[in-house]
Amino acid sequence: MNINILNTTLGVCLIGLLALSACEEAAIPVGVDNTPITLDTISFPVVKAIAYQSPPEMGKTEYLYFGKQDGFYFQYNLIKFDSTSVTANTPFSYFNDSLVVVDSLTLSLRFDKDSIASDAEFQLRYFPSGGDSVFNELESNYLNFNQSIASEIISTAQMEADSIDTNKTEVYLNFTLDSSIVNAFRDTSVLEYNRSFLVELANESSESFYFHSTDIQAGIKPELTVFYRNFLSDTVVFDTTSRSYLAVADISIITPPPISYEDSTTLSVSIAKGLKSIVFVDMGDWTLPSKSIVSSAQIVFNRVESDSITQFKVISHPMTSDGNYERFTSYTDDPYDEDLNYFTSTTLIDNMLKINHRKVATEIGHKNFTNLGFKLQSSFSNDPFATVKFYGINNIDSYPVMRVIYVLP
Amino acid sequence: MFSRNRTIIFLLLLGVLNAQSVFNAYGLGLSKSTHHTASAGAGSIGLVPTFHPGVSFDNPATWPGLQFTYVSGSYSNRNVEIGSQVSSNYGNGFDKIQFVIPIQNRFAIGLSLKPVNDHNAYFKTDSTRINFQDRDLIFNKEFRSGGGILAGSFGFAIPMNDRMGLGFSFDKLFGSTRNEESLILNSVHYRLFNIKTYSGSVFNINFAGNFYDAKNVIVTGYARVSMTREPVSGTQYQFDLFEDINDNYSFDTDDYPATIDVDTVKVSNIYAPSSFSFGMNTQFNNDLNVFGEFQLWTDQAINGKYNSIYKDQIGSKSHLGGGLVKFGKMGARPWPDRITMRFGIFKESYLLKNSGRKINEDGITVGFGYKFAATGSQLDIAYRTGTRFMTNDYKESIQEFTIGLSLGDIWFLRRRGKQ
Numbered sequence: 047m048n049i050n051i052l053n054t055t056l057g058v059c060l061i062g063l064l065a066l067s068a069c070e071e072a073a074i075p076v077g078v079d080n081t082p083i084t085l086d087t088i089s090f091p092v093v094k095a096i097a098y099q100s101p102p103e104m105g106k107t108e109y110l111y112f113g114k115q116d117g118f119y120f121q122y123n124l125i126k127f128d129s130t131s132v133t134a135n136t137p138f139s140y141f142n143d144s145l146v147v148v149d150s151l152t153l154s155l156r157f158d159k160d161s162i163a164s165d166a167e168f169q170l171r172y173f174p175s176g177g178d179s180v181f182n183e184l185e186s187n188y189l190n191f192n193q194s195i196a197s198e199i200i201s202t203a204q205m206e207a208d209s210i211d212t213n214k215t216e217v218y219l220n221f222t223l224d225s226s227i228v229n230a231f232r233d234t235s236v237l238e239y240n241r242s243f244l245v246e247l248a249n250e251s252s253e254s255f256y257f258h259s260t261d262i263q264a265g266i267k268p269e270l271t272v273f274y275r276n277f278l279s280d281t282v283v284f285d286t287t288s289r290s291y292l293a294v295a296d297i298s299i300i301t302p303p304p305i306s307y308e309d310s311t312t313l314s315v316s317i318a319k320g321l322k323s324i325v326f327v328d329m330g331d332w333t334l335p336s337k338s339i340v341s342s343a344q345i346v347f348n349r350v351e352s353d354s355i356t357q358f359k360v361i362s363h364p365m366t367s368d369g370n371y372e373r374f375t376s377y378t379d380d381p382y383d384e385d386l387n388y389f390t391s392t393t394l395i396d397n398m399l400k401i402n403h404r405k406v407a408t409e410i411g412h413k414n415f416t417n418l419g420f421k422l423q424s425s426f427s428n429d430p431f432a433t434v435k436f437y438g439i440n441n442i443d444s445y446p447v448m449r450v451i452y453v454l455p
Numbered sequence: 456m457f458s459r460n461r462t463i464i465f466l467l468l469l470g471v472l473n474a475q476s477v478f479n480a481y482g483l484g485l486s487k488s489t490h491h492t493a494s495a496g497a498g499s500i501g502l503v504p505t506f507h508p509g510v511s512f513d514n515p516a517t518w519p520g521l522q523f524t525y526v527s528g529s530y531s532n533r534n535v536e537i538g539s540q541v542s543s544n545y546g547n548g549f550d551k552i553q554f555v556i557p558i559q560n561r562f563a564i565g566l567s568l569k570p571v572n573d574h575n576a577y578f579k580t581d582s583t584r585i586n587f588q589d590r591d592l593i594f595n596k597e598f599r600s601g602g603g604i605l606a607g608s609f610g611f612a613i614p615m616n617d618r619m620g621l622g623f624s625f626d627k628l629f630g631s632t633r634n635e636e637s638l639i640l641n642s643v644h645y646r647l648f649n650i651k652t653y654s655g656s657v658f659n660i661n662f663a664g665n666f667y668d669a670k671n672v673i674v675t676g677y678a679r680v681s682m683t684r685e686p687v688s689g690t691q692y693q694f695d696l697f698e699d700i701n702d703n704y705s706f707d708t709d710d711y712p713a714t715i716d717v718d719t720v721k722v723s724n725i726y727a728p729s730s731f732s733f734g735m736n737t738q739f740n741n742d743l744n745v746f747g748e749f750q751l752w753t754d755q756a757i758n759g760k761y762n763s764i765y766k767d768q769i770g771s772k773s774h775l776g777g778g779l780v781k782f783g784k785m786g787a788r789p790w791p792d793r794i795t796m797r798f799g800i801f802k803e804s805y806l807l808k809n810s811g812r813k814i815n816e817d818g819i820t821v822g823f824g825y826k827f828a829a830t831g832s833q834l835d836i837a838y839r840t841g842t843r844f845m846t847n848d849y850k851e852s853i854q855e856f857t858i859g860l861s862l863g864d865i866w867f868l869r870r871r872g873k874q
Contacts, residue, residue: 072544073597074477074537074578076849080765081580083636083647083696085594087587339645339696339711408712449588453638453645455696 084454085341092345092446094326094371094419095438097313099305100380101190102320105183105297106426108262109158112168112247115254116431117303118318121188122246123257124181125153125296127270129241131289138231138241140289145277148225152273153201153243156266157217158256162205166255167248170203170221171196173240174230180242183295189378191299196244200227216266219257221245228272241270241291260293261426268293310374312350313438313446315360315423317430324369324382326419327448334411334452341451343407345420347436348444349397358394358434359425364406365418384421391425399436407450475544475575476535477849478814480600481807482761482768483632483726484574485814486752488803489513490551490567492529492859496822496837497778498799502661502677502734503746505797506824506833506861508782509663514677515610515622516663518555518563523831523863527553531857537849546575550857556866563612563622571728574603574632576764594640598764602632604653604687604726615664622661628687628726629654634764637699644702648694649762655687657728671740678733686756687726693718693762727755732774743781748801750774759808770808776801778820785826795824797837816843818853830863 104111111120130137141148153170173180174197181191201221208216231241247255258265269290276285302319309316313323327345334340345362349355363384370381388406392399401420409415424434437444478485489495491513493506501513509520512527529550536543548570555565579597586592610624636647659681667674695715697706706715734748752772761768778799787793798821805814818841825834837857844850 072577074475074544074576074849076477076578076580078580078583078596081596081598082764082766083596083638083645085585085592085638085640087585087592089588337695339698341640341643341645341698405712447588449590451587451592451640453640453696455636455647 082455086452086454088332088450088452090327090329090332090448090450092325092439092448093328094369095313095323095446096369096371097310097315097321097323097374099302099374099376100320100322101187101378102300102302102318102430103184103187104300104317104430105186105295106261107298107317107430108259108265109256109298110155110245110259110268110296111254111256111298111300112166112245113251113254118431119301120254121299121301122193122244123296123298124186124191124242124244125260125268125293126180126183126240126242127268127291128294129291131272131291134289136289138228141228141272141274145279146274147277148228148272148274150225150273151223151227152271153221153223153268154271155219155245155257155268157205157219158258160215160217162207162217164253165204166251166253168203168219168221169199169246169248170201170223171199171244171246172227172230173197173242173244180240181295181297183297186297186299188299188301193244193299200224202248259296259298261296268296305374305376308350308435309433311438312435313347313422314433314435316433317424317426317428319433321433322380322382322421322423323436324365324371324419324421325446326369326371327417329407329410329417329448332411333413334408335454338411338452338454340404340408340411341453342402343404343448343450344400344402345446345448347399347401347446348441349394349399350435350437352397354397355394355432355434358428358432359391360394360399360401360422360434361425362390362392362401362403362420362422364388364403364415365421367418369419382421385415394434403448404450407448475546475577476573476843476851477537477576477578478805478843478845478851479573479576480578480598480764482754482763482765484572484576484600484603485769485805486572486728486772487550487570488750488774490529490569491527491553492550492835492837492857493795493797493822493824493833495529495531495550495839495855495857496797496799496820496824496835497746497780498776498801498818498820498839499734499746499778500732500748500750500774500776502679502732502748503736504675504744505780505822506835507831508738508742508744509675511677512551512553512555512861514661514663514679515563515565515612515624515659516620516661516677518565518610518612518622519557519561519614519620521555521557521563521831522560524556524866525554525831525861525863527551527555527859527861529835529857529859531855533856534854536852544577550859561614565608565610565624567606567608567610569606569608571604571606571626571628571630574600576600592640594638597635597637597639599635600632600764602630604628604630604632606657610659618668619662619664622659622663624659624661625684626657626659628656634762635704636764644699645696646699646704646706647696650692651689651722653687653689653726654685655683655726656685657681658684673738675736675738676733677736679730681728681730681732683727683729683755686724688721688723689725691718691720691722691762693720722758722761724756724758725761727757729753729755741781742784743779745777745779747777748774754808767807767809767812769805769814771806772803774801774803783824783826785831786829790825793826795822795826795833795835797822797824812845812848814843814845817841828863830865832863833861835859835861
């Protein structure tokens with residue numbers, strides 16, 4: 047009897063305990079007074095701002111441009127190919143073998159459209175005396191590249207349609223090259239030999255032609271194909287095959303149109319025009335409290351145009367040298383280096399640009415970085431010919447400003 | 456018997472979370488006054504007998520009154536409601552596990568493990584909206600703290616004469632706590648952690664004496680002096696504030712900034728409890744006991760740089776309580792006669808060190824104990840209801856259900872030799 051009572055009692059109690067053990071941990075609401083961890087804000091004025099121009103940097107655009115468009119003159123394009131093939135990693139030195147005979151080479155560019163509306167003739171040059179470096183994708187431009195180092199014309203071509211299937215056609219520009227061209231690549235002892243070509247329109251055209259570049263996300267990059275035969279002996283052919291080499295760098299050398307008054311009097315950015323802007327935020331002797339976290343340090347710009355623009359991004363960095371804010375200036379070289387550690391890329395939303403520079407603002411607030419201003423430029427993912435203008439410091443309502451929000455422990 | 460005991464004690468240890476209280480965010484939180492279920496049922500601080508006539512598990516000086524060796528565990532479930540808050544907070548955890556061996560009705564030794572304080576708190580502020588140059592910033596804060604200090608205790612009892620006894624106990628204090636402060640700005644959490652470990656020790660001198668023994672009434676007195684032997688010191692690991700971008704409560708590579716520092720700080724003399732308590736019990740010939748207790752408790756720590764959510768600490772506490780206990784009879788044939796009934800009422804008052812503000816707590820308790828088996832095993836249940844409030848500030852309603860199981864066995868019994 048006693049054992050039964052004990053077991054029953056124990057069972058009831060343990061079940062009760064387990065039922066009550068299901069903890070409900072709802073937060074208790076309390077007043078904000080006397081609680082630690084706080085939020086603080088501060089805003090800093092942009093006291094100096096100016097746009098400037100440097101030669102267009104077209105090395106990272108998705109297309110190679112030919113012809114003319116909206117005042118832009120696309121002079122020529124430079125393309126450099128990889129030293130090893132896509133398949134089998136075959137280097138150009140492979141063709142030095144006496145049992146390997148190169149029959150021909152083809153350089154092909156994929157046209158942006160699937161039909162040929164207006165035909166044009168293109169011509170190809172290369173750089174047999176170019177050494178190990180002909181052009182730099184990030185630095186070459188219409189002012190610093192010497193076109194005369196290129197060879198004579200080695201091939202000409204016109205666009206041709208290639209039927210992929212019954213429903214789809216692709217248009218390519220295929221240059222056929224003499225097999226002797228490969229000698230320039232294979233005979234050199236320079237491992238990083240230029241392997242570069244210059245492609246241009248044979249005749250000036252008022253139209254524009256876009257071809258896929260090596261930076262295109264979804265497309266077909268420029269390709270150099272080497273067709274060759276493998277011999278088992280001097281007379282017996284073992285195999286006839288080819289190797290493809292993809293472009294690793296390319297750039298359109300373009301001449302921008304004259305800069306407009308609006309471009310020079312606002313904070314404008316454009317890749318093809320070479321427009322960039324610099325701003326100086328007066329942060330004074332601001333000190334960020336120790337152990338604080340900057341939630342955001344946004345420099346806010348208002349766009350001049352009121353129309354909508356899709357997915358326009360602006361890249362910004364802190365500068366490593368003082369800026370010249372006196373007047374709009376065109377430079378032959380960009381005079382302002384930036385600290386790449388503090389890269390930001392910001393999308394324009396509702397015609398407002400809010401560049402969050404919280405990392406460098408934190409360093410400035412902790413006196414670990416000297417505030418020399420910020421540089422704005424168009425992202426390579428934008429339409430390179432788009433120009434976006436922001437109001438400068440003289441606009442009464444829409445002047446730029448920096449707003450810092452930070453959390454203190 | 457002890458195999459089943461171990462299983463039950465393990466079950467009792469399953470939960471270690473006490474219901475939260477805003478007041479636990481002051482310093483190390485509120486100190487616990489009651490540990491054993493029998494004491495909880497009478498609202499006692501453990502001085503006067505509540506388990507068995509003449510015996511309190513929380514007072515070593517009374518242990519020689521035990522007739523058997525006991526393994527005992529107490530486990531509580533607590534419900535806390537804040538003001539007019541609709542939802543309640545539930546928590547549970549063990550209050551004490553204990554092992555006591557009486558020796559020849561004159562001596563006793565015991566071991567126990569019990570929580571010293573309650574540091575569990577989880578609270579948040581209402582949303583605050585500020586306009587920063589035409590941009591609305593909406594933020595609120597959340598605070599959590601948990602863990603606490605445990606006392607591993609060794610005690611023994613010795614007689615002074617046939618009417619008085621002394622009990623000594625040494626409490627080794629140890630444990631860790633964790634505080635988390637976060638500010639939520641537009642749904643992004645900014646978190647600040649610190650973890651602390653503790654070590655210290657306390658010793659207690661307990662007294663029990665029979666002052667008046669007449670035919671119809673017995674008056675007994677009890678006292679305890681607790682002193683800090685080694686003030687609690689510890690190590691604080693303070694993590695820098697970070698933006699918990701992926702909201703996973705811990706710092707990782709997805710969060711901002713990319714790296715954070717952890718400051719390791721040695722803190723000393725942050726908790727040094729001492730107390731003086733006394734109580735009186737009057738036992739009438741119908742087994743009814745009437746008792747009263749009083750305690751003054753102070754934290755004499757001198758290091759005011761203890762880092763807690765609220766920048767204040769519990770500095771002192773007083774307890775005044777009284778109640779009735781009617782003990783059941785072991786071995787009584789009708790089962791209702793084996794039931795011990797307890798009733799108590801108490802008032803506690805905490806004083807904050809820096810601000811001088813008071814936290815007041817009132818409570819009413821009832822409890823039952825049921826004796827079973829020939830070795831004095833006992834199942835105790837206690838219920839407490841009360842309020843805790845700070846003047847012109849928060850008010851909490853507390854309900855607590857505690858269950859304790861004390862299993863007796865015979866140790867040091869002279870066995871008869873084989874014939």
